Each structure stands twice: as structure tokens, then as C-alpha cells.
């Protein structure tokens with residue numbers, strides 16, 4: 001089948017966006033087989049993306065759209081901050097809505113997206129989830145920091161859920177943080193039963209951090225919106241950061257605001273790169289909803 005898509009990015013965290021409002025995509029279950037989704041996500045054999053976003057009509061009153069998120073490894077996940085901003089830009093550009101305040105349903109629940117006239121998008125990412133079982137993270141009790149043992153090493157980390165699991169560790173300088181080695185090692189740590197996004201945070205000041213994120217199911221990305229929110233609230237909980245923080249990522253800057261109650265607000269750009277079409281085999285006939293790939 002012929003699939004129309006739009007390539008977008010939020011600070012270089014890039015997405016293949018499928019409009020399920022004007023082309024037939026399955027209501028549930030993956031739009032493609034895991035193998036085909038991975039081929040599409042490949043930066044040499046396919047289009048290349050960190051995540052695939054599927055835009056779909058709402059399933060109930062009170063929301064304007066539903067959107068689903070698939071990592072490049074084929075796993076379906078519940079949260080994508082940069083993706084939410086690109087989603088908001090997409091539905092307005094496509095004329096699917098003219099609202100500036102868009103309610104959207106994701107697997108993590110509902111979120112509000114505010115599109116401002118300066119082209120930036122603010123997303124209410126919801127409140128951070130600290131209870132280990134909500135992250136999910138296997139720990140005896142909730143704490144500001146945990147000691148995570150991996151191999152012969154012990155790491156001081158913070159852990160938080162934003163609809164997807166994040167661990168955050170401090171580093172003196174993100175430029176020489178062991179992202180490529182420790183990232184995948186901790187992504188698969190046994191205390192994170194659904195794997196985890198691994199953030200390396202350098203505190204520049206109480207209102208400024210530098211951050212690199214090795215993302216679950218995608219590897220290191222140029223930016224991670226939910227990772228930026230996770231780093232800020234973990235830094236606040238450790239008494240290191242104020243309410244409003246500029247997060248410097250390889251792909252650019254995000255503004256994150258959280259005052260300890262309500263939702264975390266993240267503001268940043270969302271860019272459209274090009275539209276394309278590609279032939280695919282279509283949804284798998286026998287495969288149920290994609291969760292965690294066996295790998």
C-alpha cells in the first residue's frame with residue numbers, strides 16, 4: 001500500500017508523521033510490522049526517524065485528536081515531548097484544526113498543546129510520577145536519588161515517570177559523558193522492567209543545564225523533550241534547579257517550567273522538513289499491538 005508521510009523534527013529529534021485522518025491506518029495495533037517499521041526508520045535503507053507518530057481521529061469527547069508513538073526499534077511508547085510539539089504544528093498546518101489549544105489523547109493520557117503565534121509550541125507534559133511502580137522502576141521505596149549497580153559500578157541516579165520512564169544522572173561535562181557505552185547498558189537495566197530513557201545532566205546554573213539523552217528504543221537523539229522535563233524535575237527535587245530552566249541539547253534549547261504542582265510545561269520549536277510517499281506492505285495481519293520488542 002502507498003503511505004503518505006511528513007518528515008518533521010523538534011530540535012533534530014526527528015519524526016515520520018502519518019496522517020491517519022486521511023488515509024486508512026489500523027485503529028489499534030501497529031500501522032506496520034515491526035520489521036517494516038524498523039526498515040522505514042533506518043537512516044540508510046529507509047526514511048530514517050527516531051520515532052514514528054500516528055495522528056488519528058479522537059476516540060471520545062473532550063479531545064481533538066489521538067496520537068500514537070513508535071520508537072525506531074518498533075516499540076510503542078506513551079510519551080514524546082518533541083513529538084507532541086511536531087504533532088501540534090502538523091495538525092494546524094494540515095488544516096485538521098485551527099485551534100491554538102489542542103487536546104490530544106496519548107497512551108499516557110490526555111495532554112494540552114498550545115501553539116503560539118511566534119511558531120513555538122508549549123506542551124503541558126503532565127505531573128512527574130515519582131512512585132517507583134508508576135515509573136516503572138523496581139525500588140523498595142521512593143527517594144530523591146537511588147544507587148543503581150551495573151556490573152562492577154554503582155551510579156547515583158534519579159528516576160521519574162512522565163508517561164515514559166526516565167533515569168537522570170549528573171555529569172561534570174556532557175561532552176565527555178559515557179553516553180554511547182553507559183546509555184545502552186542502563187537502558188536495559190533489570191530494575192527498569194520496561195527499559196528506560198537515560199539522561200546525562202550537567203548543571204550550568206540554577207536556571208540552565210546541558211543534557212544528552214540515550215533514548216529507549218532509539219539511541220542518543222539530538223534532543224529529547226520528555227528527557228528535558230525529567231532532568232529539570234529531578235534537578236529541582238535535588239535542590240539544584242529553579243522553577244524555569246533553559247535546557248541546552250545538541251539540537252537546540254528548550255524552556256521547561258515546573259513549580260511543584262500541576263503539569264510540567266515545555267516550550268520549543270517544531271519544524272516540517274518535507275512530505276513524501278512510500279510503498280509498504282501495510283499492517284501485519286497476525287501481530288497484536290506492538291509493546292516491547294524481544295531484543
Ligand SMILES: N[C@H](CCC[C@H](N)C(=O)O)C(=O)O
Pocket residue numbers: 013050051071077078079080081082083164165197215216217218221223224225226227
Ligand atoms: N524523543 C521523545 C522521547 C521518546 C521517548 C521514547 N524513546 C521512549 O521509549 O520513551 C521526546 O522528545 O520526549
